[in-house]
Amino acid sequence: MRVSGYFTASWKSLTVMSFRLLFLLPAGLPVHSQGDSQSDNKVMDNITVRQGDTVSLSCGQGDLVTHSAWLNRSSIMYAGEDKWSVDSRVSLVTLNQDEFTIKIENVDMTDEGQYVCAVQTRSKATTTSVHVIVQVPPKITSLSKDLVVNEGSNVSLICAASGKPDPSVSWKIISPSAQSLPSEDEYLEIQSVSRQRAGTYECTAINDVATDIQTVELTVNYAPSVSEGKDVGVTLGQQGVLQCEADAVPSADFEWYRDDRRIFNSFDGIEIEDSGALSKLTFFNVSEGDYGNYTCVAMNKLGSANTSIVLFVVIEPTSSTLLQGPDAVQDGNSAARAALTSTCLLVLVALQLLLKF
Numbered sequence: 001m002r003v004s005g006y007f008t009a010s011w012k013s014l015t016v017m018s019f020r021l022l023f024l025l026p027a028g029l030p031v032h033s034q035g036d037s038q039s040d041n042k043v044m045d046n047i048t049v050r051q052g053d054t055v056s057l058s059c060g061q062g063d064l065v066t067h068s069a070w071l072n073r074s075s076i077m078y079a080g081e082d083k084w085s086v087d088s089r090v091s092l093v094t095l096n097q098d099e100f101t102i103k104i105e106n107v108d109m110t111d112e113g114q115y116v117c118a119v120q121t122r123s124k125a126t127t128t129s130v131h132v133i134v135q136v137p138p139k140i141t142s143l144s145k146d147l148v149v150n151e152g153s154n155v156s157l158i159c160a161a162s163g164k165p166d167p168s169v170s171w172k173i174i175s176p177s178a179q180s181l182p183s184e185d186e187y188l189e190i191q192s193v194s195r196q197r198a199g200t201y202e203c204t205a206i207n208d209v210a211t212d213i214q215t216v217e218l219t220v221n222y223a224p225s226v227s228e229g230k231d232v233g234v235t236l237g238q239q240g241v242l243q244c245e246a247d248a249v250p251s252a253d254f255e256w257y258r259d260d261r262r263i264f265n266s267f268d269g270i271e272i273e274d275s276g277a278l279s280k281l282t283f284f285n286v287s288e289g290d291y292g293n294y295t296c297v298a299m300n301k302l303g304s305a306n307t308s309i310v311l312f313v314v315i316e317p318t319s320s321t322l323l324q325g326p327d328a329v330q331d332g333n334s335a336a337r338a339a340l341t342s343t344c345l346l347v348l349v350a351l352q353l354l355l356k357f
Helices: 002-024 319-324 332-356
Strands: 039-043 047-050 055-060 065-072 075-079 090-095 099-104 113-121 125-143 147-150 155-164 168-175 179-181 187-190 199-206 211-226 232-234 240-249 253-258 261-263 270-275 278-283 292-300 303-313
Touching: 047 055, 055 090, 055 113, 055 125, 065 099, 075 090, 125 199, 125 211, 147 155, 155 168, 155 199, 155 211, 211 292, 232 240, 240 253, 240 292, 240 303, 253 270, 253 278, 278 292
Parallel strands: 039 125, 047 125, 147 211, 211 303, 232 303
Antiparallel strands: 055 099, 065 075, 065 113, 090 099, 113 125, 125 155, 155 187, 168 179, 168 199, 199 211, 211 240, 240 278, 253 261, 253 292, 270 278, 292 303
16 A cells, blocks of 8 residues: 555656646757747736636647646646646636636635646647736725824824735825825824814725725813803892803813802702703792802813803883883983983973073
8 A cells, every 4th residue: 555655646746747847848859940949938918807806817729739738836727627726716617729728716815926828739839928916905904093182182193004006095084074184105193183183084095906994083182161151130039040051072060159159959949950061050939149140160181161150130020110111111320311301301491481581
């Protein structure tokens, strides 16, 4: 058994060597005569194929062919109808007097390179070579993770991609508004980042084959800024609401004060309701003691801001003033002006009477 196995292996090796010598060297000795050649070498145009596709390799045969084979890197893939390649993706398509075609399915980068079709006739050997170029879709291989930074920090985003041909990489911000950004290759540098630069950043890698897109979320933290408070007038016994709005990241926490005393929820019929960037201080039944100056304080880990709001009294018209019409309700200055007007009229009447006499 061992002797038989030895001779089988030796025969296999000898056959492979014979095929390589046969198809890589012209038949016989390199003897040339004027105007005649015993070998022809042809080079076909490159074949470009995308990764995952199928490539077909074909060469002509001719009359009186004794041997033919397809080789890759000196390894025999097919010798006539006999398959030598152990790769299941390689198969024979056509073998006849005119054509010798094989195919490789699901092409990968390892399949790139030179392939040779060798044909031996009784008179000469012919080789046809072709170079297969495998194109690979771009793939983003390294991308910055979502970032949270404080306003004023320097930000560096990276997006590295592979592919063939080499992909070009570009950055743009797509939220809150789409805008292309200047970048050198895969790097995007943002100096002293502001809150306006927060949002979703998109990296695009593109080549002749396809496009790959991924995104990074950039969050910029900043201290609260509070909108100017609006004073509120409320009639005694009615409901009053003070509102405080703050812009901050992360969202602000709110506190309410009357003078130096902090106000808590459900204290003396008062309710505090916080909803995102807005805080409300509600009086369900305003009393005389509720009128005055209130302070809203908004704070997060980066700082705080405050605003003052006045709750003032609004006098409700009485029944007597309602009977006289809307102009009957006047403040002290209006009453004084009315009295002055009456006095002036009396003086004018008195002057006219004196002039008559």
